[in-house]
Amino acid sequence: MGFLTEVWAKAMFTTDTKPPDGILADAQPVQDVNTTKETNEPAPNSKETKEWGYDLYPERRGETYKTKWTRVLFGMEGKENIDRYKCEQNVYWCVKNGPLVKLMMGALRSSGCPIDLRRHISCEVCDPSVTGGYDPVLNQIVVCQNMATNKSMVHGVLTHEMIHMFDYCNNDLDFRNVEHLACTEIRAANLAHCSFLSAMMQGDAAPWSAKQAHQNCVKSKALASVLAVRNISREDAIAAVERVFPKCYADLEPIGRRIRRNSTDQQKAYMEAPLYGYDVY
Numbered sequence: 701m702g703f704l705t706e707v708w709a710k711a712m713f714t715t716d717t718k719p720p721d722g723i724l725a726d727a728q729p730v731q732d733v734n735t736t737k738e739t740n741e742p743a744p745n746s747k748e749t750k751e752w753g754y755d756l757y758p759e760r761r762g763e764t765y766k767t768k769w770t771r772v773l774f775g776m777e778g779k780e781n782i783d784r785y786k787c788e789q790n791v792y793w794c795v796k797n798g799p800l801v802k803l804m805m806g807a808l809r810s811s812g813c814p815i816d817l818r819r820h821i822s823c824e825v826c827d828p829s830v831t832g833g834y835d836p837v838l839n840q841i842v843v844c845q846n847m848a849t850n851k852s853m854v855h856g857v858l859t860h861e862m863i864h865m866f867d868y869c870n871n872d873l874d875f876r877n878v879e880h881l882a883c884t885e886i887r888a889a890n891l892a893h894c895s896f897l898s899a900m901m902q903g904d905a906a907p908w909s910a911k912q913a914h915q916n917c918v919k920s921k922a923l924a925s926v927l928a929v930r931n932i933s934r935e936d937a938i939a940a941v942e943r944v945f946p947k948c949y950a951d952l953e954p955i956g957r958r959i960r961r962n963s964t965d966q967q968k969a970y971m972e973a974p975l976y977g978y979d980v981y
């Protein structure tokens with residue numbers, strides 16, 4: 701099976717409703733790559749949500765996260781509201797102080813897709829395999845309050861997901877097309893995820909001073925993200941990533957540079973934004 705668009709094309713004959721675009725999961729490294737998504741077998745239950753990644757975001761399915769009282773007794777749950785508050789504080793801090801987040805907000809504003817915090821960013825409880833996501837149906841960024849638990853991680857998630865939002869705003873993306881999906885994941889990994897910011901926080905701190913290491917980081921992150929939300933074979937996902945890699949890796953819009961570790965690149969990128977016509981402030 702190649703493209704999910706083909707699957708959808710078939711489904712379209714039986715329904716008039718617009719298909720979901722699926723959610724884009726900002727997957728944690730490693731475990732998603734190794735999960736049992738190697739076959740094209742449909743998921744046994746809730747096929748629809750699994751197919752498009754919504755199973756990773758229970759609150760996206762209209763369920764508020766339900767506390768299990770047995771776990772509350774053991775102090776394992778029941779702090780969702782505190783987590784949400786902390787998460788929202790971190791989001792607010794990043795919007796005020798995070799150079800890449802400020803740059804992305806400016807780029808989105810200049811592209812005609814300004815971010816309204818309350819409308820477009822949502823702190824939620826997620827599956828532990830993901831730290832964030834982008835929901836193109838609602839045009840919302842999900843920050844996983846149970847996984848992205850400090851400013852640095854939230855900054856990484858916001859930058860990553862804002863690149864998806866930027867691509868959705870500017871590049872006429874169809875997230876059902878696996879090549880489009882692979883491309884935006886490559887761009888997000890390249891510009892945000894594989895930068896030191898989130899790389900260290902999210903367990904992939906391999907030194908990437910070597911160009912090759914950085915490219916490999918981008919490829920493996922993009923692959924993990926594609927596999928997390930699309931029920932396609934690993935082989936097909938790798939093929940899609942490789943096909944679009946040269947073009948999408950070279951596309952540095954709107955940040956304009958790769959961010960190096962221990963550098964002032966974030967600030968430089970922010971300062972350069974007006975040169976690209978982005979309206980940052």
Ligand SMILES: [Zn+2]
Nearest residue numbers: 725726888925
């Ligand atoms: Zn992503």
